[in-house]
Amino acid sequence: MRRVLRKQKSVYALSLTLCLIGIIALLGTLLKTYPQISSSTDPFSTFLSLLWTEKITISQAFEFRLIYLVILGDVMLVSGVVLWLLSRQWLVVPGKTVWYQCPFCKKKWRAVGDKALVHCPYCxxxxxxxIAEK
Ligand SMILES: [Zn+2]
Incomplete structure (x- = not known):
């Protein structure tokens, strides 16, 4: 029980970190492009073209286009949210046994967890x- 909880906490922390990196990356993109966007008559297309033309230089050898920062931010944010959802699910799981009932053959069996899709052991x-009564 304790191990599940600890594992879950670290996943939760990881998901928060990923979300944070994602938000920072996206915010950074907005900050970087804001001066040009705010002085443009067509902010959205300006933003899109800036994504492909603006470059961020970290060192002489390492520079990348803004679009990669946006993609990175999105990926981080999405995987952060997915991990967060997973870490929430793990909280529900710990060893709860329920009775399942097959909607086709109406037979019942006991299994651990609450799965949305299972193979009926009979048919x-x-x-x-x-979910039948316990
Ligand atoms: Zn069945």
Whole structure:
């Protein structure tokens, strides 16, 4: 039980970190392009073209276009949210046994967790099981 909790906390922390990096990357992009956008008559297309033309130089040898920063930010944000959702699910799981009922053959069986899709052990169909009483 404790191990599950610790694992979950680290995943939660990781997801927050990823979200934070994503937000910083996207904010950085906005800050970098804001002066040109605010003086433009067509902010959206200016923003899009800036993504492909503006470059960020970290050192002489390492520079990249803004678009990569946006992609990086999106990827970080999405994986952060996914991890966060996973870490929430793990909280529900710990060893709870429920009775599933197959909607086709109406047979019941016991299993751990709450899965949305399972193979019925009797008729071997992939089913959305009904949760029967414990
Ligand atoms: Zn069945």
């Amino acid at each position: 071997n169909q992939l089913v959305h099981p009904l």
